[in-house]
Amino acid sequence: xxxxxxxxxxxxxxxxxxxxxxxxxxxxxxxxxxxxxxxxxxxxxxxxxxxxxxxxxxxxxxxxxxxxxxxxxxxxxxxxxxxxxxxxxxxxxxxxxxxxxxxxxxxxxxxxxxxxxxxxxxxxxxxxxxxxxxxxxxxxxxxxxxxxxxxxxxxxxxxxxxxxxxxxxxxxxxxxxxxxxxxxxxxxxxxxxxxxxxxxxxxxxxxxxxxxxxxxxxxxxxxxxxxxxxxxxxxxxxxxxxxxxxxxxxxxxxxxxxxxxxxxxxxxxxxxxxxxxxxxxxxxxxxxxxxxxxxxxxxxxxxxxxxxxxxxxxxxxxxxxxxxxxxxxxxxxxxxxxxxxxxxxxxxxxxxxxxxxxxxxxxxxxxxxxxxxxxxxxxxxxxxxxxxxxxxxxxxxxxxxx
Numbered sequence: 001x002x003x004x005x006x007x008x009x010x011x012x013x014x015x016x017x018x019x020x021x022x023x024x025x026x027x028x029x030x031x032x033x034x035x036x037x038x039x040x041x042x043x044x045x046x047x048x049x050x051x052x053x054x055x056x057x058x059x060x061x062x063x064x065x066x067x068x069x070x071x072x073x074x075x076x077x078x079x080x081x082x083x084x085x086x087x088x089x090x091x092x093x094x095x096x097x098x099x100x101x102x103x104x105x106x107x108x109x110x111x112x113x114x115x116x117x118x119x120x121x122x123x124x125x126x127x128x129x130x131x132x133x134x135x136x137x138x139x140x141x142x143x144x145x146x147x148x149x150x151x152x153x154x155x156x157x158x159x160x161x162x163x164x165x166x167x168x169x170x171x172x173x174x175x176x177x178x179x180x181x182x183x184x185x186x187x188x189x190x191x192x193x194x195x196x197x198x199x200x201x202x203x204x205x206x207x208x209x210x211x212x213x214x215x216x217x218x219x220x221x222x223x224x225x226x227x228x229x230x231x232x233x234x235x236x237x238x239x240x241x242x243x244x245x246x247x248x249x250x251x252x253x254x255x256x257x258x259x260x261x262x263x264x265x266x267x268x269x270x271x272x273x274x275x276x277x278x279x280x281x282x283x284x285x286x287x288x289x290x291x292x293x294x295x296x297x298x299x300x301x302x303x304x305x306x307x308x309x310x311x312x313x314x315x316x317x318x319x320x321x322x323x324x325x326x327x328x329x330x331x332x333x334x335x336x337x338x339x340x341x342x343x344x345x346x347x348x349x350x351x352x353x354x355x356x357x358x359x360x361x362x363x364x365x366x367x368x369x370x371x372x373x374x375x376x377x378x379x380x381x382x383x384x385x386x387x388x389x390x391x392x393x394x395x396x397x398x399x400x401x402x
Contacts, residue, residue, distance in 0.1 A: 016280035028063035057291035104173030123164035260305035287372040309337040
């Protein structure tokens with residue numbers, strides 16, 4: 001008989017694996033910060049700063065003693081974290097870097113073809129020039145190379161050849177990001193940024209693929225092979241499917257029926273998944289504001305199945321066509337996603353302006369919930385260096401209700 005995880009148990013295990021099952025207290029710098037990111041696997045980077053950038057919001061939601069400056073030391077001095085890609089740009093524990101050799105090689109092959117298809121003509125001819133510049137003169141940003149080159153007409157994403165070469169060499173692992181200034185990336189030779197890895201042994205490809213699938217499962221609790229492949233975005237769906245097949249055959253994995261809001265779905269898990277779900281803590285009832293790029297929401301379909309929470313970011317949707325807003329924050333209360341709030345910092349005035357709040361269907365917005373939200377917004381104000389919260393007229397919106 002295939003074991004079954006009911007929906008509450010599945011949500012509790014999922015939130016625990018995403019470090020949202022416990023109160024957001026404790027140390028948030030140094031080894032504790034690196035350990036938190038290792039527990040998550042990675043933290044997505046994003047430049048949008050309506051309140052605070054996504055990576056800082058993700059970490060604050062889990063450790064409210066965290067402050068943005070705490071990332072500088074592990075990223076830029078201790079090098080216990082590095083920047084590269086999973087499904088998008090991310091901060092990743094350096095302890096995982098040996099397994100990124102497969103990512104570097106696959107990105108190099110894929111992006112060479114992609115950039116050619118995008119008509120980024122000339123970037124390959126500029127790679128040695130860019131490398132010579134960095135070898136001789138040290139780290140550079142994209143504004144410091146290719147100053148005599150023309151961009152196309154495609155806007156900010158239409159890079160000139162040297163900018164394309166920089167990005168390519170970074171994604172291929174030849175260069176690494178050594179620091180940022182005003183969020184602008186500076187690149188240096190990887191052997192100078194991470195000298196300990198220059199001669200380090202590299203795991204073979206199969207060992208890396210096995211590790212990637214196992215590490216993804218440990219961070220998700222239960223998953224389909226497609227979800228395992230998508231977690232790091234390195235293994236292919238076929239490779240993840242082969243890993244699950246071998247795991248089921250050996251007994252290292254079991255099948256489990258996971259109840260979602262729309263029915264059950266068969267997934268794979270470790271044999272102790274029911275005990276792990278039982279041992280997972282009951283999430284605290286406090287309200288937490290999540291980044292749209294929070295790891296718990298990265299897989300939108302999975303979040304919708306588990307929580308019944310449909311979320312799409314509307315940054316690229318024309319304003320008249322938006323259902324909610326430009327950059328709307330989901331609200332987590334206990335093990336439920338109970339609403340979403342549209343808000344933005346007015347840094348000059350020192351104010352957090354709340355434009356609108358939409359409770360989820362079948363969620364009553366009680367005085368107790370409002371008090372929990374107000375307490376969380378007060379904490380967010382302190383985190384973002386703001387002084388107070390303002391509420392726009394008609395901020396409580398019930399148009400999401402059936």
